[in-house]
Amino acid sequence: MSDIVAVYTQKCADYGENNIQTAIDHLLSQMGGIASLVPKNAKVFVKVNLVREMSPEKCGTTHPEVAVAICKQLLTVTPYVTVGDSCAGMYNKGMLASVYARCGMTAIEERTAAKLNQNFETGEACVNGIVLRNCEITNAFLDADVVINVTKLKTHSFTGYTGAVKNLFGLIPGMVKVEMHSRFPNLPDFCNLLVDICEFARPKIVLNVIDAVWGMDGNGPTNGKPKFMGQLLASTDPYALDAVAVSMFGDPTEMPVLQAAIKRGLLQQDLSNIRFDFKQWQSCRISDFDAPPVDHVDFFGNQPAWINRIAKRYMVKRVYPDKTCRGCGKCATHCPAKAITLVNRRAKVDQSKCIHCYCCQELCPFNAVRFRTSLLYKLARRFSGKRGKNT
Ligand code: SF4
Numbered sequence: 001m002s003d004i005v006a007v008y009t010q011k012c013a014d015y016g017e018n019n020i021q022t023a024i025d026h027l028l029s030q031m032g033g034i035a036s037l038v039p040k041n042a043k044v045f046v047k048v049n050l051v052r053e054m055s056p057e058k059c060g061t062t063h064p065e066v067a068v069a070i071c072k073q074l075l076t077v078t079p080y081v082t083v084g085d086s087c088a089g090m091y092n093k094g095m096l097a098s099v100y101a102r103c104g105m106t107a108i109e110e111r112t113a114a115k116l117n118q119n120f121e122t123g124e125a126c127v128n129g130i131v132l133r134n135c136e137i138t139n140a141f142l143d144a145d146v147v148i149n150v151t152k153l154k155t156h157s158f159t160g161y162t163g164a165v166k167n168l169f170g171l172i173p174g175m176v177k178v179e180m181h182s183r184f185p186n187l188p189d190f191c192n193l194l195v196d197i198c199e200f201a202r203p204k205i206v207l208n209v210i211d212a213v214w215g216m217d218g219n220g221p222t223n224g225k226p227k228f229m230g231q232l233l234a235s236t237d238p239y240a241l242d243a244v245a246v247s248m249f250g251d252p253t254e255m256p257v258l259q260a261a262i263k264r265g266l267l268q269q270d271l272s273n274i275r276f277d278f279k280q281w282q283s284c285r286i287s288d289f290d291a292p293p294v295d296h297v298d299f300f301g302n303q304p305a306w307i308n309r310i311a312k313r314y315m316v317k318r319v320y321p322d323k324t325c326r327g328c329g330k331c332a333t334h335c336p337a338k339a340i341t342l343v344n345r346r347a348k349v350d351q352s353k354c355i356h357c358y359c360c361q362e363l364c365p366f367n368a369v370r371f372r373t374s375l376l377y378k379l380a381r382r383f384s385g386k387r388g389k390n391t
């Protein structure tokens with residue numbers, strides 16, 4: 001049975017230094033102050049979302065101003081504060097130097113005494129989850145005493161939404177994440193993997209923060225549109241926090257990763273374990289948020305295999321690189337199913353191999369990967385009332 005947990009929110013109009021610091025200070029004081037969450041002189045790892053090299057204005061990564069404000073708070077209780085992430089692609093000094101610079105994270109070292117993570121070693125950890133037993137995990141996480149999980153509110157082509165729980169997938173080093181997509185191509189299994197990682201990490205996580213001042217809708221998590229939401233959210237519980245965040249634009253109980261948490265008793269189906277005024281929160285609902293449809297390729301459940309084969313063929317969004325593809329090969333290098341080849345300097349997808357993880361869409365620096373859906377898919381969406389603007 002899930003415990004009663006509180007979620008806190010704070011309106012914030014923009015990423016101005018004073019506005020963000022005031023909002024973070026206010027959020028933390030509602031939670032009893034940073035000293036009540038982080039032990040004195042603890043070694044803290046601030047896990048931000050740095051999915052790939054992109055400027056803060058694109059709204060695909062944790063805004064540096066939010067990270068700076070949290071670091072300033074942390075430095076009042078401990079001098080040992082490190083900020084980092086394992087982005088898509090290689091997990092090494094060269095790659096992260098470029099990501100830190102492009103994402104504006106160098107501001108952290110310029111304006112505070114916190115450090116950007118430079119330890120790219122990893123260790124084997126016993127996750128002991130339902131679908132994942134052992135996994136390679138970054139030492140940045142393993143070596144920390146406590147962890148602050150600071151993410152961005154975004155849509156996600158595969159999981160529908162990415163927030164506090166999904167951000168922890170970045171505790172797995174770069175290319176191992178590709179292997180995970182290959183091992184868990186089915187959405188419910190992948191969501192159970194996310195919950196396994198979250199449960200493994202949770203004993204160290206003392207605070208989760210969602211940066212939703214500007215979020216991302218449409219083709220998230222990297223090629224969507226910036227969306228003003230005007231909120232910062234915080235909780236000690238990542239599932240409750242995600243549930244409140246999703247309720248700004250949709251039904252949390254329909255989000256696959258939260259469904260997995262509900263099935264495992266980590267969140268109540270009626271959200272009654274969350275101490276939060278959902279009624280008042282209605283006024284913050286974003287009515288024109290463009291949420292992508294979520295594909296459940298096994299949604300026919302225990303039906304005969306031939307029905308599932310049809311579902312897998314016609315009831316998924318297919319990816320195809322369009323004419324704007326520049327042939328950089330990034331998608332081909334990272335495709336877990338090895339379904340992409342470069343033909344005449346343009347990416348080509350072998351649909352029979354594709355496992356619909358949408359990593360190529362997430363990684364393409366030129367937003368060249370589009371989705372195509374069948375008529376059957378569109379009709380099913382229409383009749384199930386789950387029609388997204390991207391279908
Ligand atoms: S689709 Fe994007 S990532 Fe793939 S080769 Fe083309 S430009 Fe590069």
Ligand code: SF4
Pocket residue numbers: 319334335336337338339340349353354355356357358359360361
């Ligand atoms: S082609 Fe794209 S969606 Fe398909 S498996 Fe490869 S990375 Fe995933």
